Amino acid sequence: xxxxxxxxxxxxxxxxxxxxxxxxxxxxxxxxxxxxxxxxxxxxxxxxxxxxxxxxxxxxxxxxxxxxxxxxxxxxxxxxxxxxxxxxxxxxxxxxxxxxxxxxxxxxxxxxxxxx
Amino acid sequence: xxxxxxxxxxxxxxxxxxxxxxxxxxxxxxxxxxxxxxxxxxxxxxxxxxxxxxxxxxxxxxxxxxxxxxxxxxxxxxxxxxxxxxxxxxxxxxxxxxxxxxxxxxxxxxxxxx
Numbered sequence: 001x002x003x004x005x006x007x008x009x010x011x012x013x014x015x016x017x018x019x020x021x022x023x024x025x026x027x028x029x030x031x032x033x034x035x036x037x038x039x040x041x042x043x044x045x046x047x048x049x050x051x052x053x054x055x056x057x058x059x060x061x062x063x064x065x066x067x068x069x070x071x072x073x074x075x076x077x078x079x080x081x082x083x084x085x086x087x088x089x090x091x092x093x094x095x096x097x098x099x100x101x102x103x104x105x106x107x108x109x110x111x112x113x114x115x116x
Numbered sequence: 117x118x119x120x121x122x123x124x125x126x127x128x129x130x131x132x133x134x135x136x137x138x139x140x141x142x143x144x145x146x147x148x149x150x151x152x153x154x155x156x157x158x159x160x161x162x163x164x165x166x167x168x169x170x171x172x173x174x175x176x177x178x179x180x181x182x183x184x185x186x187x188x189x190x191x192x193x194x195x196x197x198x199x200x201x202x203x204x205x206x207x208x209x210x211x212x213x214x215x216x217x218x219x220x221x222x223x224x225x226x227x228x229x230x
Contacts, residue, residue: 045217056216088159105218107161
C-alpha cells in the first residue's frame, strides 16, 4: 500500500459523458501527478500540481482538466468522453516538486475507466 | 525531448533462471534518474530500482540489479534467481534531475514459468 488512494476503482460510462476521478496523496505530500495508461499510448504523464498550483503539463487533452484543493486532494475531470479515453488513470504523489532533490513518486492503485 | 525504448515486448524464463530486460533512452540531459517499475496483475506500479545518472556504480536491490551504460544510453535490468512472483509487466522509465514527469517505455511483459 503506497498510501495514495484513488476513487473510484472502476468507472463505466458512455461516450459524451463527464466523469471525475479523485486522488488523495500520502500524508505530507504536496505534489500530485496524473498519468494515463492506455493500450495505444502506453503510460503517459498528464499533469502535475504542487500545493494547489499547476506545475507541469504533459499530453493532456483540452477536454481534460484537473485541480488540487486546499486539503491537497486532487481531481481529474474528463469530459465529452470518447471510446479512446478508456484507460487506467494513475495518481502519484511526492513530498515536493523534485526540483532540488529526488522525490520518489508513489503511485495509487489507479482508476479503470471504461467508455462504452 | 526524452524517449525510452524497450525492444522486448514479451519474455519468458524458467523459475530460478536469470533474465535481463533491455532498455535504451535518449536525452540531452546530463543529470537524470532512471527507473525500473514493476506492474503485476494487480496493476499497482511498484518501483523496483533507481539509478542516478551521476553515479557510475550500478544500483542493486537484492535480486535486482542494473547495467547502466551512460555513454550508450542503455539501462538494462537483471533479475537473478527469478521467482513466480516476478511475473509482471516491467517498465523502464526516465526523469530529469529537476524533473516533474516520469517518461515510461512501452513495457516488457515477463512470464516466469514453473
